[in-house]
Amino acid sequence: MTKLGxxxxxxxxxxxxxxxxxxxxxxxxxxxxxxxxxxxxxxGGASLDGAYSNVVPAGGAPAPAAGARGARGxxAPAAGARGAxxxxxxxxxxxxGAAAQPGALPTQPPMQPWAAEKSRGMKNIDDPTVHCFMPGxxxxxxxxxxxxxVQTPNKIVILYEAFRTFRxxxxxxxxxxxxxxxxxxxxxxxxxxxxxxxxxxxxxxGKIWGxxxxxVTSDKYHVVERYTLNGDTIAYEAVIEDPGxxxxxxxxxxxxxxxxETHVMEYECLENNINLNTIIQ
Amino acid sequence: xxxxxxxxxxxxxxxxxxxxWAHHSNAAQFDASKRTTLKxxxxxxxxxxxxxxxxxxxxxxxxxxxxxxLEGFPPNTLLRTGWHxxxxxxxxxxxxxxxxxxxxxxxxxxxxITLPDGKKLYWGPQQ
Numbered sequence: 001m002t003k004l005g006x007x008x009x010x011x012x013x014x015x016x017x018x019x020x021x022x023x024x025x026x027x028x029x030x031x032x033x034x035x036x037x038x039x040x041x042x043x044g045g046a047s048l049d050g051a052y053s054n055v056v057p058a059g060g061a062p063a064p065a066a067g068a069r070g071a072r073g074x075x076a077p078a079a080g081a082r083g084a085x086x087x088x089x090x091x092x093x094x095x096x097g098a099a100a101q102p103g104a105l106p107t108q109p110p111m112q113p114w115a116a117e118k119s120r121g122m123k124n125i126d127d128p129t130v131h132c133f134m135p136g137x138x139x140x141x142x143x144x145x146x147x148x149x150v151q152t153p154n155k156i157v158i159l160y161e162a163f164r165t166f167r168x169x170x171x172x173x174x175x176x177x178x179x180x181x182x183x184x185x186x187x188x189x190x191x192x193x194x195x196x197x198x199x200x201x202x203x204x205x206g207k208i209w210g211x212x213x214x215x216v217t218s219d220k221y222h223v224v225e226r227y228t229l230n231g232d233t234i235a236y237e238a239v240i241e242d243p244g245x246x247x248x249x250x251x252x253x254x255x256x257x258x259x260x261e262t263h264v265m266e267y268e269c270l271e272n273n274i275n276l277n278t279i280i281q
Numbered sequence: 282x283x284x285x286x287x288x289x290x291x292x293x294x295x296x297x298x299x300x301x302w303a304h305h306s307n308a309a310q311f312d313a314s315k316r317t318t319l320k321x322x323x324x325x326x327x328x329x330x331x332x333x334x335x336x337x338x339x340x341x342x343x344x345x346x347x348x349x350x351l352e353g354f355p356p357n358t359l360l361r362t363g364w365h366x367x368x369x370x371x372x373x374x375x376x377x378x379x380x381x382x383x384x385x386x387x388x389x390x391x392x393x394i395t396l397p398d399g400k401k402l403y404w405g406p407q408q
Binding site: 124127130161266270271274278 | 305309327329330331332352354355358361362383386388403
């Protein structure tokens with residue numbers, strides 16, 4: 001091998017290494033330079049796999065994969081967030097509690113003993129969503145239905161197909177005008193930390209379930225969400241505190257992706273909510 | 282299409298992160314270990330929320346006609362996963378399979394449905 005030949009090979013090798021380490025594709029940005037979250041998104045459910053997922057293969061049904069199958073299409077895994085999620089957000093962030101790094105927080109709710117006992121005693125029929133009430137935050141994000149994010153220079157509006165939930169989130173750090181009653185989805189105020197949208201949500205009504213085994217919440221329930229755009233997915237993270245129910249904060253993570261060829265549609269849960277008497281556990 | 286379906290399944294399995302809370306638990310209502318496969322005539326189809334329903338007349342062993350109720354995905358989910366509203370109509374004879382209700386009623390979480398033309402689709406979630 002000549003010296004020139006070796007140099008050429010070495011150059012090609014180094015170029016390959018450098019190209020492999022090239023930064024990920026730039027994210028879509030708004031005219032103001034902010035990450036653009038606009039679009040239709042979904043975290044899970046059978047419909048995330050699109051039109052061909054539901055056709056039984058000619059050779060018979062594929063063997064279900066433990067865990068993965070259970071997370072789709074409505075069969076609920078009981079455990080809390082197991083999402084691979086995005087990068088752990090650095091820094092405590094507002095409301096995360098005592099400068100705790102979200103990456104170090106538990107992913108299951110640390111409940112006060114009375115709340116743990118009450119949650120264990122909850123039956124499926126006690127789930128507010130079984131009666132078509134809104135799931136609240138962050139539970140609505142994990143529902144197996146799409147959501148639409150509409151982004152303007154100072155607001156983000158999220159329309160969730162699940163239970164007709166909608167949220168208006170100011171992104172300039174200022175509360176929306178007027179006072180709101182304690183509600184299922186709370187009041188949101190957002191601000192940017194670099195390219196991450198941080199949303200502080202308060203003023204909940206104590207009627208929703210939290211993520212995982214947290215089947216009781218109080219009016220002190222408090223969520224700080226983080227949205228980070230990675231190419232064509234959003235890393236979603238929610239840090240939950242509730243001094244009325246929990247002994248400390250915990251974190252819930254998920255990944256939002258684009259469901260194929262669909263849009264948010266109507267979901268009138270109350271129209272035929274029958275057979276509730278058969279939900280016996 | 283087989284290859285594309287296979288790739289989509291692999292893709293889904295690789296990327297299937299558990300949602301924060303994935304809908305209410307069907308296990309509270311249906312027993313996945315008690316499955317039934319039956320054949321009968323469709324008498325009613327409801328494309329409604331929160332679940333679509335197919336009602337099927339089935340002759341039991343004694344010759345008596347009983348009505349089975351098959352609970353399925355919400356209609357939006359059905360449309361997104363391969364169903365069309367005209368795939369099934371009253372009078373169609375279908376074979377259906379699924380997990381039966383814990384309370385012993387003729388209610389099923391419908392899973393595999395075989396349409397009159399032989400096409401097989403999933404009516405509800407795996408359990």
